[in-house]
Amino acid sequence: MLRVEHVNKEFHIGGQTIAVLNDVNMELYDGKLIMIMGRSGSGKTTLLNLMSTLDEATSGEIWFEDRAYSSLNLHEKEKLRRYEMGFVFQSVALIPVMNAYENVDFGLRTAGIKDNRGEMVREALDSVGLSDRMKHMPGELSGGEQQRVAIARAFAHRPKIIFADEPTGALDTAGGIRVVLLFKELIEKYGITVVMSTHDTGLAELADVVYEL
Numbered sequence: 001m002l003r004v005e006h007v008n009k010e011f012h013i014g015g016q017t018i019a020v021l022n023d024v025n026m027e028l029y030d031g032k033l034i035m036i037m038g039r040s041g042s043g044k045t046t047l048l049n050l051m052s053t054l055d056e057a058t059s060g061e062i063w064f065e066d067r068a069y070s071s072l073n074l075h076e077k078e079k080l081r082r083y084e085m086g087f088v089f090q091s092v093a094l095i096p097v098m099n100a101y102e103n104v105d106f107g108l109r110t111a112g113i114k115d116n117r118g119e120m121v122r123e124a125l126d127s128v129g130l131s132d133r134m135k136h137m138p139g140e141l142s143g144g145e146q147q148r149v150a151i152a153r154a155f156a157h158r159p160k161i162i163f164a165d166e167p168t169g170a171l172d173t174a175g176g177i178r179v180v181l182l183f184k185e186l187i188e189k190y191g192i193t194v195v196m197s198t199h200d201t202g203l204a205e206l207a208d209v210v211y212e213l
Contacts, residue, residue, distance in 0.1 A: 001161060001193055002028040002051060007060030009046055020046050024060070026211055028161070028195060031187055033180070035204060036197045038213035044197035045165055047213070051195065052085055052163045053077040082111050086154030088164035088196075092146045094138040100125060100149045101134040107153040124156035125149070127189070128182060144175040148182065155186055164196035168203065180206045 004026040011018045020043045028034055028051075036044050049055040051062060053069060062069045064080060072080070081087075094103050104121045113120070125134050128148040138146055147167060154162050164183070168176030180203055183194045204210050 001030050001065060002026075003063040004047075004051065005061045005063070007047075007050060007057045007062060009043070009050060009055075010058045021050075021057075021213075024213075028193060028209075030160075030193055031191045032193055032208040033183055033187055033206070034193070034195045034209045034211070035207040036195065036211050036213065037199065037201065037204060038197075039199060042213040044199075044213060048163050048165050048195065048197055052087070053081055083157070084160045086157070086159040086162040086192075088147075088150050088154045088162060088167045090166040090169040092138075092143075092150045092170075094146055094149060094153075096138050099135050099137050100130060100141070100152075103138070103149055104153045104156050108157055111157040113157055120156050121152075124152040127155075127186065128152045144171055144178060147171065147175075147179055151179070151182060151186070155190065155192060158190065159192065161193045161195065164194060166197055166199070168198060168200060173202070176200060176203060177206070 004024055007021060007024045009021040011020060024047065036047060038044050050057050095106060098106060101121055104124050105117055108117045108120060122131065125131050128151055130145060130148055130152065133141060133145060141149065168179050171179065184206065186192060187194055
């Protein structure tokens with residue numbers, strides 16, 4: 001599904017060049033849970049941002065199916081993110097004035113989906129075990145429940161791939177394992193690919209593929 005070929009990323013800060021990623025090569029396949037592991041500052045978030053078109057590599061190439069990122073303009077990259085990718089963040093990033101149902105529906109509206117949104121929202125929340133909490137505001141949900149709403153929002157429009165940046169970072173060990181097991185259930189049910197970054201080595205045994213930076 002996605003290939004990373006000889007990718008390098010440098011940042012220029014205060015007259016210095018900081019090399020964050022050096023000659024990274026990866027192959028990501030359909031229907032897999034892929035973990036990118038490494039200590040803080042190793043470049044995990046940077047790599048996710050490159051693979052999801054949120055940032056550009058200094059050199060090298062990334063392919064999504066048959067599309068090279070260097071050949072896509074800003075509008076084409078936006079369409080790729082909107083329709084074929086989903087995003088889960090460590091900070092959850094739910095809209096606090098919207099309940100769980102409205103947060104997931106907002107994601108569908110952002111993806112440009114007009115038909116059957118209500119059914120898609122209910123199915124997504126049911127898939128993460130929150131069908132009875134859809135009218136609750138984020139402040140009325142636990143941290144783990146908020147993260148499950150964020151996951152429902154990320155996959156409700158049926159993307160091909162979900163990028164999750166430290167999605168278990170704010171949870172305890174048990175909560176983190178539950179999130180990863182939920183990802184695996186969604187992969188099995190919907191055939192999506194999930195790429196998540198983590199520094200928790202205890203989660204590695206649950207992954208199909210592990211890349212370490």
